[in-house]
Amino acid sequence: IAPATAVPDELRVEQTAIPGLLILRMPLHQDNRGWFKENWQRAKMTALGLPDFAPVQNNMSFNASAGATRGFHAEPWDKLVSVACGKILGAWVDLRAGETFGRVVTVEMGPQTAVYVPRGVGNGYQALADGTVYTYLVNEHWSAAAKNSYTFANLADPAIGVDWPIPPERSQRSEADLHHPPLAEVTPFAPPRT
Amino acid sequence: IAPATAVPDELRVEQTAIPGLLILRMPLHQDNRGWFKENWQRAKMTALGLPDFAPVQNNMSFNASAGATRGFHAEPWDKLVSVACGKILGAWVDLRAGETFGRVVTVEMGPQTAVYVPRGVGNGYQALADGTVYTYLVNEHWSAAAKNSYTFANLADPAIGVDWPIPPERSQRSEADLHHPPLAEVTPFAPPRT
Numbered sequence: 128i129a130p131a132t133a134v135p136d137e138l139r140v141e142q143t144a145i146p147g148l149l150i151l152r153m154p155l156h157q158d159n160r161g162w163f164k165e166n167w168q169r170a171k172m173t174a175l176g177l178p179d180f181a182p183v184q185n186n187m188s189f190n191a192s193a194g195a196t197r198g199f200h201a202e203p204w205d206k207l208v209s210v211a212c213g214k215i216l217g218a219w220v221d222l223r224a225g226e227t228f229g230r231v232v233t234v235e236m237g238p239q240t241a242v243y244v245p246r247g248v249g250n251g252y253q254a255l256a257d258g259t260v261y262t263y264l265v266n267e268h269w270s271a272a273a274k275n276s277y278t279f280a281n282l283a284d285p286a287i288g289v290d291w292p293i294p295p296e297r298s299q300r301s302e303a304d305l306h307h308p309p310l311a312e313v314t315p316f317a318p319p320r321t
Numbered sequence: 322i323a324p325a326t327a328v329p330d331e332l333r334v335e336q337t338a339i340p341g342l343l344i345l346r347m348p349l350h351q352d353n354r355g356w357f358k359e360n361w362q363r364a365k366m367t368a369l370g371l372p373d374f375a376p377v378q379n380n381m382s383f384n385a386s387a388g389a390t391r392g393f394h395a396e397p398w399d400k401l402v403s404v405a406c407g408k409i410l411g412a413w414v415d416l417r418a419g420e421t422f423g424r425v426v427t428v429e430m431g432p433q434t435a436v437y438v439p440r441g442v443g444n445g446y447q448a449l450a451d452g453t454v455y456t457y458l459v460n461e462h463w464s465a466a467a468k469n470s471y472t473f474a475n476l477a478d479p480a481i482g483v484d485w486p487i488p489p490e491r492s493q494r495s496e497a498d499l500h501h502p503p504l505a506e507v508t509p510f511a512p513p514r515t
C-alpha cells in the first residue's frame with residue numbers, strides 16, 4: 128500500500144507498476160472557508176503526461192458506511208477517479224492481455240489524490256470513512272446493455288491479494304460484485320480489432 | 322426559494338427566470354452501499370436541452386462549516402454546478418447587459434440537483450451543512466491573471482436581496498468577497514465583440 132502522502136504544493140503525476148495507470152498528487156488551496164482543488168485541469172494535466180481523454184460523463188458514488196467495497200470493473204473506456212469527501216483504499220488490477228496481466232496497485236486516497244485508469248485495468252475501492260463520495264470522469268457513455276462486454280474480477284480473490292483494511296465479508300458489496308470470477312478464470316481484456 | 326424536491330425517477334431539466342440558467346433534477350440510484358449518480362452525462366443532458374458545453378476543468382470546494390458563503394462571481398465561461406456531499410443554497414444574479422440584468426434565482430440543492438450557469442450570470446452559494454463539497458465543470462481554463470476581467474457583485478447587497486439562511490456577517494467569506502460592489506455599481510457583463 129502506497130502511504131497517504133501530504134498535500135503537495137504543486138501538481139505531480141507519478142507512474143505505477145501498471146503501465147498507463149497514473150497517480151496525480153494535487154494541491155488543496157486552504158483558506159478560512161475550507162479548501163479548493165482543480166480536480167481535473169486539462170491543460171496542466173496533459174502537460175504532465177495525462178492523456179487528453181475527452182470525458183463525456185461524470186459519475187459519483189456515495190458510501191454510507193466505511194467498509195463498502197466495489198470492484199473489480201474494467202470497461203472499454205478510460206477513467207479519472209478521485210475522492211470528493213472521505214477516504215478510500217483505491218485498488219487496481221491489470222486485466223489486459225499481455226505480460227502485465229494480474230499486476231496490482233493500491234493507493235490510499237483522500238481528496239488530494241486522483242488516479243488515471245486506462246481501459247482494461249480493473250477498478251475497485253473500499254470506503255474508509257462513513258459518507259465517502261467517490262467521483263470519476265469517463266470518456267464513453269455508460270449503458271446497462273453494454274455491461275455484458277465488461278471484464279470483471281473478484282475483489283476478494285486471494286490470488287489478486289488486496290489487503291482490504293476492512294474484510295470484504297463484513298462489508299457492503301453489490302450482489303454483482305459477489306459473483307465475479309477469480310483472476311485465474313478471467314478472459315483478459317483485449318481492445319477490439321480495427 | 323425553490324423548495325428542495327424529492328429525488329426524481331428520471332432526469333429532468335427546468336428553465337428558470339434567468340434565461341439560459343437551467344435546473345437539473347437527477348435520479349440517485351440507491352442500494353445497500355449508498356447511491357450512484359450521473360452528475361454529468363453529455364448525451365442524455367444535451368438531448369434535454371443542456372448546451373454541449375465541452376468542459377476542460379473540474380473544480381471542487383470544501384466548506385468546513387455551515388454558513389460559509391461564496392459569490393457573486395461571473396466569469397467569461399459556462400459552468401455546471403452541483404453538490405457532492407452536504408447541502409447548499411445556490412444563488413444566481415444575472416449580470417449580463419440587457420433587460421434581465423439583476424434577476425435572481427435561488428435553489429436549495431443536495432446531491433440530486435445541478436444547475437447550468439451560462440457565462441455572465443453571477444454564481445454564489447452558502448453551505449448549509451458542515452463538510453459540504455461543491456463541484457463544478459467549466460469550459461475554459463481558469464487563471465489568476467484573468468481574474469481582473471471577471472464581473473463580481475456583493476453577496477450581501479440588499480438590492481440583490483438573497484435571503485441567506487445563515488447571515489453572511491456571521492459566516493466565513495473570502496476577503497475578496499467582502500469587497501465586491503453592490504448591483505447598482507456593477508458594470509454589466511458584455512460578451513467580447515468579434
Ligand SMILES: Cc1cn([C@H]2C[C@H](O)[C@@H](COP(=O)(O)OP(=O)(O)O[C@H]3O[C@H](CO)[C@@H](O)[C@H](O)[C@H]3O)O2)c(=O)[nH]c1=O
Pocket residue numbers: 186188197198200201202250251252269270301350357358359
Ligand atoms: C456506471 C453507471 C451505473 N448506473 C446505475 C446502475 C445501477 O443502478 C447503479 C449502480 O451501478 P453499479 O454498476 O452497481 O455501480 P458500482 O458498483 O459503483 O460500479 C460503477 O462504478 C465503478 C467505479 O467504481 C465502475 O468501475 C463500474 O463500471 C460502474 O458500474 O447506477 C448509471 O445509471 N450510470 C452509470 O454510468
Ligand SMILES: Cc1cn([C@H]2C[C@H](O)[C@@H](COP(=O)(O)OP(=O)(O)O[C@H]3O[C@H](CO)[C@@H](O)[C@H](O)[C@H]3O)O2)c(=O)[nH]c1=O
Pocket residue numbers: 156163164165380382391392394395396444445446463464495
Ligand atoms: C477558480 C480557481 C481557483 N483556484 C485557487 C485560487 C485560490 O487560491 C483558491 C480559491 O479561489 P477563490 O476564487 O477564492 O474561490 P471561490 O471563492 O470559491 O470562487 C471560485 O469558485 C466559484 C464557484 O463557486 C467561481 O464562481 C469563482 O470564479 C471561483 O473563483 O483556489 C485555482 O487554483 N483554480 C481555479 O480554477
